[in-house]
Amino acid sequence: MGQNMLQPQVLCLCSIILTLFFTLLQPTAAQITAPWEVDALKAIRGSLIDPHGNLSSWNRGDPCMGNWSHVICYNATGSDGYFHVKELQLLSLNLSGILAPELGQLSQMKIMDFMWNSIGGTIPKEVGNITSLELMLLNGNQLNGSLPEEIGFLPNLNRIQIDQNHISGLIPKSFANLNKTKHFHMNNNSLSGQIPPELSRLPSLVHLLLDNNNLSGYIPPELSKLPNVLIIQLDNNNFSGSTIPSSYGNISTLLKLSLRNCSLEGPVPDVSGIPQLGYLDVSWNQLRGPIPSIQFSSNITTIDLSHNNLNGSIPGIFSGLPYLQRLSLDDNNLTGSVPSNIWQDIDLRGNKSLVLDFQNNALNNLSTPLSPPPNVTILLHGNPVCIGQNQLNISQYCQSGTYVARGGSADNSTVCPPCSSDFPFERIPMSPIPCSCVVPVYVGYRLKSPGFSNFIPYESQFQQYLTSGLSLSSYQLEVSTFMWEEGPRLKMDLKIFPNNTPFFTVSEVFRLNGMFTAWQIADSDIFGPYELISFNQGWYNTIE
Template sequence: MWNNITGSIPPEIGYLSKLVQLSLSGNKLSGVLDPSLGNLSSLNRFQIDENNISGPIPSSFQFLSNLVHFHMNNNSLNGSIPPELGRLPMLNHFLFDNNQLSGDIPGELSNISTLLILQLDNNQLSGSIPSSFQDFSRTNLTKLSLRNCGLNGTIPDLSGLSTLVYLDLSNNQLTGPLPSNLSQTVRTIDLSINQLDGEIPAGLYELRQMELLRLQNNSLDGVVRAELLSHDSFTNEESVFIMDFRNNNFSDLIPGALLAVPNITLQLQGNPGCNASQNVSAYCNVQNDYNVSTPLPLMPVPAGCSDDTCDRTRNQELNYGLLEFGLCQCAYPINVGYRLKSPSFAIYQPYADALQQYLASRLFINQYQVNVSDFSWIEGPRLYVNLKVFPPNGSVEFNTSEVSRLYSQFATFNISANRTFGPHEILFIFLGFPYNVSIGATPASAGGLKAGAIAGIVIGVAAFTAVTAISILYIAGKRWGFFSAVGSRAGTARRHKRIKVDGVQDFTFKEMMKATNNFDSTLQVGQGGYGRVYRGTLPDGRIVAIKRAEEDSLQGGKEFLTELEILSRLHHRNLVSLIGFCDDEGEQMLIYEFMENGTLRDHLNATSKSPLGFARRIQIALGSAKGILYLHTEANPPLIHRDIKATNILLDQKLAPKVADFGLSKLAPAPELEGAAAGQVEMTLVKGTPGYIDPEYFLSHKLTDRSDVYSFGVVLLELLTGQHPISKGKNLVREAYMAYEAGMILSVVDPSMGPYPAQCLEPFVHLAFQCCMDETDSRPSMAEVVRELERIWSMLPGESSSSIDNSTASMDTKSVPPKASLPYNPYLSFDMDGGNLVSGTIPSIIPR
C-alpha cells in the first residue's frame, strides 16, 4: 500500500489459493479486475481502494467465501453491481463508494447476513432503494450510506433494522414521506437534498441517541413539534444533537424544553415560518452552528510544564495524557497516521476519548499512552487522526520488543474492528529518534494525505528493519489468527451441523425476537465483550437472560461453540446455569437463568440502594470461590476462567452468588487440589479485563489456575473497599497495600457495609493480598482460598459453621507481601502515591 506501483493486478495472483490478505491501496494501478481473482477462497481482506482501476466487478467474486473486508472505493469501476455478491457468506464491510457504477442496486445484497457496513456513495446508480433492504433486519447492519447515487422512489420500511446507527441517503431524488419507527440505536440521519415531503413523523423526534438529523433542502411542511423531543443525557461537553431543517416549507414551531439545552441546535433558515411565526424566527439566524472540525480543547498544562521542556530537536514531546493526573513528562512517541474509513458517526469530538480508549485496549496499553494530537474530516467522509503512542509513565522510550509489537499490530491490521469506528487504515508509521527505524518522513509531511507515496516508503522500509528475528516469529503467530473473531460468527452458523446438547434447549431466532420484544432496548440489562444481554420471557413464562453475540465481540463462532459445550457440562450451585441457545439465521445467543439482583459490582457502587453488609460480602466471596474451585478441580474437563471480575459474579433473588461468563475459559492441564503448581497453558494473546489480569500471565503469556486466583484477589479488595480496580489512574491493589503499610487499612474499608468484627477483617485483608502476590507460586490455590473464607465465616458472631461445607481446616496464613513484591501490571494505569484511597475518616468498628 501507498507506493507508486503501476500497471494492472496480475491475474496469476488468482492461483494463490492460501492468500489471506491482498492490500494494494493508494497506488497507481490501472486496468481491470481479472475474474481469476475470484479463486482466492481463503482471502479475508481485499483492498484496492484509491487506485485507477476500471471495468466491471467480476461476478466470480461471489466465490470469495472467506472475505470479510471488501474495499474497492475511489477507483473507476463501472458497470452494474453483480447480484451474485449477495452470496458472500462472511462479509462485514462493503465499501464501493466513489466509482462509476451504474444500474440498480441489487436487492440480493440484503442476503449477506454478516454485513455491518454498506457504502455506495457517489456512483451513477439508478432506480430505487430495493424494498428487500427491509430484510437487513436479519443482519446487524450498522451503517447504510447511499449518498449521491441518483436514486429515486420512496424510502423503504427500515424499521426492522434493529442495529442501525448511521443512515445517509442524501443528495438523491427520493420522494414521499420520511421514514418512521427507526431503531433507537440510530445516531446519524442525513436525508438532505431530496424531494421528500409531508410532516416529520413523531418517531424521529423520539430517537433518544440522535447526534445529527439533517433534513434540509426538501419539501417538508407542517409544524416542527419540538415538544415531542426526547433525548438521553449527554455524556460529555462535546456531545451534541444538531437538527438541520433549513430550506423546507415549515410554517411554525411548537417549542419544547429540550431546545433550551446548550448541546442542542435547531436550524430553520429558509422556511416560510421565519417570516410568519415568532417561534420559528428565533431559530432562523442560528449563530452557534456546530463546526465538525472544531479542534478538541487542550488539557490545561500545570505551571512550569510545557513542550519547551522537551527536546523537540530529537522528537521528544509532552505526553498530554498524563496532564490529567498532574504529571509533566516528556517522552519519545511513535507517530502513526491513522484513518477511519467508514466510522458510524459524523461528529468526532464526542468520540475522542472513546477512540483513545478503544485503541489503548486493542494495543494492550494504558489509555494515557494514546493521544490524538489533531484530526480532520476528508472526502468520504473519512476521519484522519494524527496518533501519538507514548511509553508508559516513568519511561522515556519504548524498548525494542515493544516497538516491534506495536508496529506489527498497526502494519498488519491486527487491531480488531469495532462497530463504532469501523475499518481503518495506516497511512504512515514514523519511528524517529531514539528508535531510528524510519527516516525520510515526518508527521508534518506525512500527515497530509497527499503524501501517500512517502508514507508507503516509510512502511516498506520499516517493515524490514524494525522487526528482529524474535519479533518476526511473534508477528507470524499473530498473523495466522488475525481477524478470526470477526468472521467466525457467520462462518460457524453456516459450517457446523446443527447442535444437539442434552438438557439444553435449542431456540430459533424468531423465538428470541418474541422473547425480547424484537430486542427492545428497554429490556437490555447489560453489555460485555461478547455482546448485549437482554431480559427475556420464554413461552412457558420463565424469565431468562439472553446474551446476543456481536460481530465485533472478542468471541466468534469457535468461542460460541466452546462456551456452549463447556456450559452444558457445568453444574454447580455457584455457577450460572445454561438453559438454552440460539444458532439460527447467522445469530448466536446463549440463554441463562436470570439473576434478579444483577452483578456484584452493581451492589458495590456508591449509588447502590442496597449496600452489602460485611457478613453478606464474606458469604458472596465464599460462594464465588467455591464456583471457581469447581471449575479448577471438578469440572470435566477442568477450566481456567480467565475473566474473574465483579461484573461476572451475579446475585440471585436471595443474593447467592453465581459465577458467569465462561467465554474466555481455557482448558486447564490437570490442576491439583492441594495447591501444587498447576500446569501452564501457553497463550499467544493475553485476554481478560484490565485491572484483573494476572501480571505474570500478562508478561509471560503463561496461564495457570493461579491467574484466576489473582483476579479473585482483586474482587476481594473490591468487596473490602467498594472501589473499582482502576479508578482515576489509581491501581486498587497498590493503593490498598499502601494504606495497609501506612497503618491506615481501615481508611479504605467501604463505610457502606456497616459494622464488622475486627477479628474477621484482618484475615480477610491478608487473604486478598496473598491472592494478589506478584509471583504465581506465592499465591494460594482456590482450595486454600475456600478453606480460609470458611474459617473467616465461622468466626462471624452469630454465624454457624454448619451453614457451610464441613471442610473448614484453616490455611497457614502467610505474611502480607513486602512492597517490593507487589504486582506490576502493565495493563493497569500508572502508580500514584497516597491519593483518595488513603485519606478519609477511619470508620468505627462495632462488634456483632
C-alpha cells in the same frame, strides 16, 4: 582374496559416510530464501522506482538471512528446506513504477502491502497464484485497468483494499468465491457496470465499500442475504431509476446504510427491521412521498434524508432517540410545523451536541415555542416560518448556514518544565507519573466509515478501544489532531507513548507496527473499518 572381500564393505561404508555428510550438510546449505522468490523480489524491485533508496538492501545478500528491508520471512524453513517470504511491507515509501507479474512467485505470502505510494499500471493476474494471501493492500496508488478475475480464487483472502486508485471495468463475478473475505474496500475508483448479485453468496463479508465509482444498473436486492454484513456504502454511483430494495429493511446485522447521491427513486426505506442501525444516509437522491412512520433503532446517531423530493409533515418518529447527533431533512418539500421536542430525551450534557437541519422546506409554523439547550443547533433558513422570525423569536435559527463537522486537536498545555533536548522527548498528557518525558511513535490513521457525525463524545471510547486492541494503557495514546474528510471519513494523527519508561524497546516498536499493518486490532461497530496511513518510528529509526 581378503582384500577383494573387504572392498565392497569399504565402498558401502564410504557410501554411508557420504550420505550422512550430505544429509547433515543439506539443511545448512538450504538455510536461504527460495531462489525463485529471490528472483521474484529482484524483478519486483526492478519494476519499481525508488527515489529515496528504501529498497537499496535488496541488491545484496539473501532476503531472509540478510534482512532485506520491508521483507518479512517465516521464522522457520518450509518442507523444501528454504525460507519463504511472509509479508511485503512497502507502506508509504514514495515508490512509483508498476507491479511486476513475478509477485505471483511469492506463493506463500500472507500480506502484500503497497499502500500509499504512486504505483501505476495494472494489478497483474499472477497475484491469483498467491493462494496463501490474506491481506491485499493496494489502496492509495495510481493503479488502473480492470480487476483480474484470478483474485476471486484466492481461498484465504480476508481483506481486499484497492480503494483510491483509477481501477476501471466490471467487478468480476469470480469475487463471489471469496468465502473468507470480510472487507471489500473498492471505493474511490472508476469501477462501472452492475454490482454482481452473486456477491450475496459471500458468507464472511462485513464491510462493502463501493462508494465513489461509476457503478450503474440496479442495487441488487440479493445483498440482503449477506449473513454478516455490517456496512453497505454505495454513495456517489449512478443507479438511475432504481429503488432501494425493500429487503434491505430486514438486514438484521446492518449498522450503517449509506446510499447518498445514487440517482435513486421511490420511497424512504422502512428500516424498522434493522435493530442495531446506527447511521442512515439516503440524501441527494430523488426519493418521493412522505417520511414513513417507522421506528428507528435506539442506536441511531445520524439520519440524513436531505436533498430529495419528500413531502408531508415531519412525523414524531425522531423523538426518543438517545444517541442522535444529526437529523438532516433540508432541501425537501416538507410542510407543517417545526418539531420542538426531538431533543427532550437526549442526554446533551458535556461535549454532546445535536444538529437539526430543516432548511429549504415549506415549514410554516411552530407547534410550540423553540427553547432548545445551548448545544442544539436548529437550521430553518429558507422556510416560510422565517418570514415572522422576529415575532416568533427565532431569528437565530433563520440565518443561512451549513453544518460542518468539527475537527480538533489535543490540549498540550502544561505547567511542567521543558524536557531535555538530548532526545526528541514529549510530555505524556495523562501520565500517572507527572511531567514524564518520553519518545513517542507517530501514527497516521483514518476511520473509513464511522458510525457517527460528531467524534468528540466518542473520543474517550476510541482511546479505550484502540489501546485495548494494542494491549496498552489508555494514557499511552493521544489523539493529537482529527479532521473530517470527504466521505465522510475521519483522519487522525496519533501519538503512542512508552509505558513508565522514557523509551520503547525496539521489539515493542516492531510489535506495534505489526499490530497495525497486519490488521490485528479487532473491528469496532461504532468506529468501523480503519486504514493505516503511516507508522512513523521517528527517532527509533536511528536504532539498529
